[in-house]
Amino acid sequence: MNRNKRIISALLCSVFFFMLLGLPGISAEKELYINGIDADYPPHAYIDEQGNPAGFDVEALDWIAEEMGFEVTHQPTAWDGIVSSLLAKKIDMVFSGMSITEERKEKVNFTMPYWSIDQAISVRNDSDLNAIEIFMGDYTVGTQRGCTAAMWIEDNLINQDLFPKDSLKLYEGFSLAVQDLLNGRVDAAMMDDVMVEDAIRKGMDIKVIGTIKTGEEYGVAVRKEDTELLELLNEGINRIMNSPKWDELKAKYFQAQ
Numbered sequence: 001m002n003r004n005k006r007i008i009s010a011l012l013c014s015v016f017f018f019m020l021l022g023l024p025g026i027s028a029e030k031e032l033y034i035n036g037i038d039a040d041y042p043p044h045a046y047i048d049e050q051g052n053p054a055g056f057d058v059e060a061l062d063w064i065a066e067e068m069g070f071e072v073t074h075q076p077t078a079w080d081g082i083v084s085s086l087l088a089k090k091i092d093m094v095f096s097g098m099s100i101t102e103e104r105k106e107k108v109n110f111t112m113p114y115w116s117i118d119q120a121i122s123v124r125n126d127s128d129l130n131a132i133e134i135f136m137g138d139y140t141v142g143t144q145r146g147c148t149a150a151m152w153i154e155d156n157l158i159n160q161d162l163f164p165k166d167s168l169k170l171y172e173g174f175s176l177a178v179q180d181l182l183n184g185r186v187d188a189a190m191m192d193d194v195m196v197e198d199a200i201r202k203g204m205d206i207k208v209i210g211t212i213k214t215g216e217e218y219g220v221a222v223r224k225e226d227t228e229l230l231e232l233l234n235e236g237i238n239r240i241m242n243s244p245k246w247d248e249l250k251a252k253y254f255q256a257q
Contacts, residue, residue: 032071033229035061036091039076040173043198043253044097044115044218047076056253060114061095063245064236078172080146083107086221092229094221097192099148101216109226110219111233114241119149119212120193124181124205129188131210135163139187142177145170148216149190178204192216194254 037045037053048054053074065072077085082098085091086108099117100110121131121141134141135157143149150170157163169186171177177189178199189196189206196208220237222230240246 030069030071032073033065033092034090035072035074035096036077036082036085036094037074037096038079038082038173040175041079041097041195043194045074056249057095057097059249059252060240060246063240064233067239068232068236070232079144082146083221086223089223092222092226093233095233097194097218098221099192099216100219101148101151103151104221107224108221109224109230110221111230111237113217113219114237115194115218117192117194117214117216117218119152119190119214119216120196120208121188121190121210121212122178122181122196122199122206122208123188124184125207126205127187127207127209129209134188134209138167140167140169140185142169142171142180142186142189143191144174144177145172147174147191148214149192152212152214153190175199178206181206197254 037058039047043055044057045055058074061072075091077091082094083104086094100113121134123129141153153163153168158165158168174191174195180186181189182205193211199206220233
């Protein structure tokens with residue numbers, strides 16, 4: 001008799017627990033994921049004046065997390081080591097303007113593409129240089145270490161003996177390259193067109209003198225074994241791209257203020 005009472009009591013407790021999960025304000029703990037971001041990649045990801053992660057990708061992922069029922073934090077991570085941090089499980093994904101490349105696909109999986117970009121070459125507004133002169137003459141070009149602009153220059157120019165290796169100056173972030181461009185320490189700066197256009201919108205004294213049509217696409221990187229997370233993100237990206245939030249974010253971050 002006592003044994004039966006204990007069994008019934010345990011069953012009632014279980015039923016009561018699951019009923020509580022359905023009550024407002026009481027729910028099971030959500031999965032927490034860490035998103036690695038480039039802290040100097042406006043308008044997609046950056047640290048705002050209050051010291052908080054911000055940007056198109058940050059807000060998009062926050063929306064996706066709420067929609068898909070998980071929690072997310074955004075962790076600034078050095079770009080040239082961000083894939084290594086992902087593989088070492090220091091972060092769980094990279095939703096931060098990462099181009100899908102064959103080299104990266106050997107190490108990680110990518111979601112469906114959510115943005116397309118090309119590479120833009122910029123100089124100071126008072127410069128008379130053109131894109132051909134930049135790469136064929138005795139000039140220096142600055143860009144971010146580990147980015148696809150640096151990869152393009154290395155693969156297509158330096159490795160083909162068409163551009164001196166010492167003429168490529170690498171920085172931790174594109175804003176540092178732009179600062180050296182404005183200060184006359186480099187002659188040009190090359191980066192994803194969205195970043196260059198953002199700098200121009202914010203009043204930087206630079207202009208675009210050429211665009212290399214690389215046709216790159218951004219995707220979210222995850223570890224190859226994290227197939228459930230990949231599916232979760234793909235569904236979330238599909239939902240936000242078909243929602244009014246997507247147009248709202250584009251207007252906020254990519255249109256002149």
